[in-house]
Amino acid sequence: MTEHTEMGVAQIRDGVANGDFTAVEVAEAFNAAVAAASDLNAFIVTTPDSALDAARNVDARRAKGQDIGKMGGVPIGMKDLFATDGTPTTAASHILEGFVPPYESTVSAKLWDAGAGMLGKLNLDQFAMGSSNETSAFGNVVNPWRAKGSDAPLAPGGSSGGSSAAVAARLCPAATGTDTGGSIRQPAAFTGITGIKPTYGRCSRWGVVAFASSLDQPGPMARDTRDCAIMLEAMAGFDPKDSTSLDAPVPEWEAGLNPDLSGKRVGIPREYRMDGMDADVAKSWDDGIAWLKDAGATIVDISLPHTKYALPAYYIIAPAEASSNLARYDGVRYGLRDLPDGAGLQDMYAATRAAGFGKEVKRRIMIGTYVLSAGFYDAYYTQAQKVRQLIADDFAKAWESCDVILAPTCPSAAFPLGDKVSDPLSMYLNDVFAVPASLAGLPAMSVPAGLNRDGLPLGLQIIGKGFDEQGVLNAGLAIEQRAGFTAKPDTWWKA
Amino acid sequence: MSTYTIHGATGEWEVVIGLEVHAQVTSKAKLFSGAATAFGAEPNTQVSLVDAAMPGMLPVPNRECIRQAVRTGMAIDAQINAWSRFDRKNYFYADLPQGYQISQLYHPLVGEGHLDIVLDEKDPENTTKRIGVERIHVEQDAGKLMHDQHPTMSYVDLNRSGVALMEIVSKPDMRSPAEAGAYVRKLRTILRYVGSCDGNMEEGSMRADVNVSVRRPGEEFGTRTETKNVNSVRFVMATIEYEANRQVELIEDGGKVVQETRLFDPDTGTTRSMRSKEDAHDYRYFPDPDLLPLELDDAFLAACRDSLPELPDAKRLRYENELGVPPYNAAVLTAEVETARWFEKLLTTAAEQQGKAQADVAKQASNWLMSELFGALNKLGKDLSDSPVTPEKGGELLALIGDGTISGSIAKQVLEIMLETGDGAGEIVEREGLKQESDTGAIEAAVDTVLADNPDKVEAYRGGKDRLFGFFVGQTMKAMQGKANPQVVNDILKQKLG
Amino acid sequence: MSVDKATVTKIASLARIAMSDAEVEAMVPELNNILGWVEQLGEVDVTGVEPMATVVPNALRLREDEVNADPKTGGGVRDKVLANAPAPEHGFFGVPKVIE
Incomplete structure (x- = not known):
């Protein structure tokens, strides 16, 4: 039999349901893998007992002949941006160190209801602000992948870097992520x-530590498309506690999976083919085009003319919202309080926030505060929201001639840790292909497409129409079936 | 309407006043959370995780709060914006857990409207002045800080945090403390009629930010100051009085008025600068990304309109024009919705029991209520809300007067007993034998006795001393123990005295 | 538009983040670098374009006026509300004394 840690969501769920193995066996195997992988620093907190409790519960249900749920017996990692009742939730920031929520986020509650268990809280960029997981107050996560012939530690991406590393290293079959601008x-x-950001509003934001409210969207990260479909079904759904939640039934995405793309049109946005594009990235994009053609799709050239303005618009809107969303971390009701001798209330705020927030968080709060301040609001924020509308309009126009869009996920493969920390702009540019879909609230997914010349994975991105996660998943599945991506990182972290 | 000016050393100054009234919306739950709004609860017991701004908490608006704000807007004839939006007003303070207040700046729910004020109800001209309302928007209230519980700490209670407020912003249309006072009273009346705010200023359900500036008559507006959270009509007027004089003095001494936030001190009747709130006002308003635009459909708006009661101005006109209630009475009786309700019940009973039209008894009823009952209640330190006399019992009393069962003076006695015992008028009249005597035989006999006992006065009367007529009436009534019908007494006396 | 030390100091104060002189100094070029880059948005012709108001078509829902309809967003949970407070005091949140 395959080792439990090599199994994905569907395989575990079906195996537990069929009685091939117990949920407890699975939980124990993953707990052990987590315990042996501290070098990756993927978890901020591990919760092996929680995983075991959930597993016992699932086994008991099965023994009684009850339904074990969509995610029955599947232990997962929870990005530490989701509030978990009784388990510390930090957003990877000192300012929330020691904070134990007396409430459970809607998404995590749905996952537990679906039979999933929690292996631990996953590391991330502080307040989900970053693209390399280097802004975490609890140290960076290390990518399990290494370039051929090199021991140099690589970034696992961000902000859901703990999630990506843990899934890739087989520490969990799946993990939650959140995506604000590609996270x-x-x-x-x-x-x-594989990871999918659904349409904005599909998954409730209630109980998810906010970064940028109009962009934040939870989603699953797993090893393949089917697993993402299963987990997304468990996470999604209307939540009356979130005013931006979509009041629409959750489609049966798993059952609807269909890699036959006959009659589908795939748009290739010419503006994404940028000057000096990495040759391996360009090649993987061409491979993707060929695979989708092979799956029956028609390829059409499309234009998204405002693409180059997406990142600058994002770096006004996201920090503006963040500067306000993070005002609540003031040392009064929870988290860190830094009270210098003789300090008044306002001094306490300033000291607490100076001590509690990391450098990148401060930088973004400063940008956001500035662009909203008197005299600058229209020039920055209003202009950015207008450009954002133009970007959404670009997509709306594109949908007249195509059903999904294929593009690279990133301009490069994983870069070495430390490579971009000192240059925020070059870090931001890493999300150049991811941000437009975020601004337009569209479902978008990344699937592995192969390895580059250094033996590092590359991803292909599929962007779909609003509410059409199924179209995105189907195209993802078509690529997955043809890419034959089976490569795994060496398990160097197991001492 | 009024020509209020400040007499400065260098001449006359006009005062320009605008008010921002914060009115707590009557609702069971808060604007964006399900926590209760009841006044006076133990600290932090009416606080949800949303109100405490826990990480990841989100706002969901309360329909009733929106409905009440729309109805209020309709009641002041304002433009209702079917598309509005919530914005965040960002600033740091211990009573503001989110670090921003959810409010409406760019697209308020209610646009321009107006209300008419009357300065002096006894003024026969009954001059009204129209005061413009700029806008009404809906926003969250803040929590409360307590400073006197601990030597080095302030305590934060978030019970009020997130309670819905309407901010009703007037135009700078007022020119005297009296106008501002009349405006606040009129606004309170309307809110209470509509039922969108209980108008309870002691509990902080209504409070005003008072904007005052001074100028030479006819010149441009001067620099204004804003005195925050003034919580009674009297204090609003005192604030204006003080601020206007302070500003005139300042300018005449060569100084300049600084645009600033001030605080009214009720103990001294003065205002002072709130320097603690002065540091760099930059609220960085932007649309709240946790909320979508608020779009109200026609059905919602129609339901709001249909649910509006008769409003004070309309009611007052109806009282005057259709019921014949004297203008001053109409003004007093419509000033409080409870008074109007009481009066209308009184009227209904009085008219029904006499089989008359309301218009035929309304004037008498209004006079009785205002001169008899109000006076009597006042002596007892009570008002209509705790009156032992119900409107139904009052109506019964009026009917007894109307059909001649008792006289006006007996009615006073009956009312006193009603106030003491809470019994019905008819019951008291019966029990105490207070029924008016209209039997001419008995009255004639009494008159005869009185005339026979006073032959000299009869002589004098017949000799031209007309004013002795009152003496005979008095004596007859006395003999009849006050129960004789005065009209019948008059008639018989006239006839017998020739 | 570019920021100088005074502006950064003011912004830091608005954002309530204490910063040393050296931190302010370091932040000036960082912010200018980012602001200079985002200012390319100024090139875009936005004539007749309304700022985006909703990300996906969706209308604001209103909830009914019911107290504690959902315990997760209702009151009466003082223990939970105060559970993480750095200085809970007799049912209140304690903060350094405020002089108004």
């Missing part, structure tokens, strides 16, 4: 796994 797709691409 699911880019780390998925960097680690050779």
